[in-house]
Amino acid sequence: MMNPYLEIILRSASVYIFMVAALRLFGKKELSQLSTTDLVFIILISNSVQNAMVGADSSLTGGLMAALVLFTLNYILKLLMYESKYFREVVEDKAIILLYKGTVNITNMHHARITMDELEEAVREHGVESYKKVRLAILEVNGTISIISGDDKALNQTHHYHRRKQKSLIPL
16 A cells, blocks of 8 residues: 555646646646636636545645645746746747737637637737737737737837947947
8 A cells, every 4th residue: 555645746746747738738828818617617627636636635734745746846847947948848838929010820820729809809908909000919828918019110219229229338
């Protein structure tokens, strides 16, 4: 018979690894755009995996052991992602360009499972009236959609300003 605490460690580690893999497979969009059904889903998932982690042990020590394993694995995962670009890309994927200079990238939208309604909502949330006025929209690795708007002239003026500022700081 296995040590009950070792069993909790192995169960908790298995559930953690499964949940990270499942979130990776089902898409990053789900992380930042929580609807009512997503919230219910998260609550039910946490309840369903609780018993898988602690088994028959419902003691305080068993629960704390499971929590300690989850915190430790999360710390190790974050450390590995910080240290290794390859590992970070395996776990998080890459940012995806959804829109460039007012033109929607349908292939990337389909790949990310983002609807036009969701993109337009993100554009409005960033204070832009139409996606056609957006210079760049990116689905970030954390699931948020970043929006950069403005016309070429305004962006070029900002770019030149920064360039002049940087040159003035260089000693002769």
